[in-house]
Amino acid sequence: MKFKNYDYYLIILTTFILFMIGAVSLYGITYYNYLAVDSGWTKTAQYSRYIDEMDSYLYPFLVLLLISLGLCIPKRLFEQDILLKFSAIILGITVILTIFSTIETGLGFILIVMTVVQSFVLVLTIRKSKSIRFEKEGYIARMGSSLLHLGFVVIMLNFVSLRDSPYHLLIFWFGVIFITLGNVFSFYPEKMASLLPDIGRQDT
């Protein structure tokens, strides 16, 4: 089953979610300014409550963003109807985990799923598999897109679930490298192809 303008509405949804995260951040600035009545307020319980409150506003949009990313990532692997069912199941499990545990657990679950899926997409992209489909043309641009999405979910997983891990910073730097390379490859595929002729040749 193929939905008309599927990708277009997916982009509108993603843009809207990003815009809403921006609105949450703006609210955070205003709220911080309202609460910061003296210089010692960050040492009070009120500051911890502020952090928890802000996290609780952000996390639903983060889940939505991941779902939208999820609808975007595996569309290269599955047909649209399978993809929608897949996303609905993931969202359902996330909601159940959030209800019976915490939102961090739910987010952690969805992030692990997305990291696995995106790693799989990256491997398939590197191997030039015919089973994945991209909007973007060219090997380097596709590599960039895969790296960028993987870097994004790795960084988020690291922030949400691995803050106390001894490998926290190491994973963080891997995420930064993926995101930076992903951005450069996505934005400048032709220049990268000329700089890396061995990889660039695979575009043809």
Added chain:
Amino acid sequence: MGYTEYLGAREFLVMVGQPVITYILIMSLFQGIFSILYLFRKDSNYFDYLIKCLYISTGLYFIGFFILAWFHIQIYNTVLIEYPAALRQMIPVETSRIAAPLWIESEKLYFWAMCASAFALTVKKRKDIVAFIGTILSLFSLTVYFFSNPFKDPLPIVNSEITRWYAALSSGDMGIFQLAGTLYGRVTYYYNSTYMWTHPPMLFIAYASLIITFAACVYMLFKKDKLYDEIAYSYAKIGYILLTTGMLMGYPWAIEAWKDSAWWWDPKISGSIMMWVLYSAYLHSRIYISKGRMWKTTAYLGILCSVSLVFTYLLTYIVPGIHSVVQP
């Protein structure tokens, strides 16, 4: 080498730098006048004058920057902080030198304006956008001259730290122990930190590039010309790469330097997240720019991003927080 030499270098900076920034202001004012004249009359002669002014003002910005770099080298060479013997058990070094980056205090706006001028010279495709950017840069130079002049009172905070250090040293004041501890923290985690040398300049170069995106997005509101979108996008790409990586590089620095402080959901960090997600939204919306109302939505988003950029920059001065100069 010592405090006297440092003061001599500071006086020399004021003496040489003030005329340079005054010439920048004069050239920028001419640049602004020619930009406005071109925007209204579309006479190519005005555009040629505007380009000449832009080249001269950018050149002057770079000359000023080299003079500032010389001053920073002098700070490094002349100021030596020798920690008292009693403190050496707590501080792992015996001495420190200040390697102050060139984008702190009043120098950051100067650095941003210099980068923006350099980027403006690379926009060749549309004269109207160049003229509009010329007007913006003219206002920028006015702001630098009157509100953030790095040559008027060079590095006031660094200067007060150095002055207090030498005063305490000569008077034998016991407060020197506390001062040495504070200075050690400032030098290690701020001035000499690798992150301070990478995180802010990446952001300021990104900001400079995104000024061009802003100008092109304003034009997109009035005219549906593909070239405007191409200009906006080509500079947004540079800006977004630097903004993303630059912002991320602030994270390990925050963990290291602010391990005992509260910084999560700090207003500046919230502002940076807001700015980044808005730029991400802009880049997403332009994928389908020719469809439905996406052309205008993209243009509005591009403008909103720039508003959030300026707002995020100003947060340091208007809202309290760990990044801020104002406190509750």
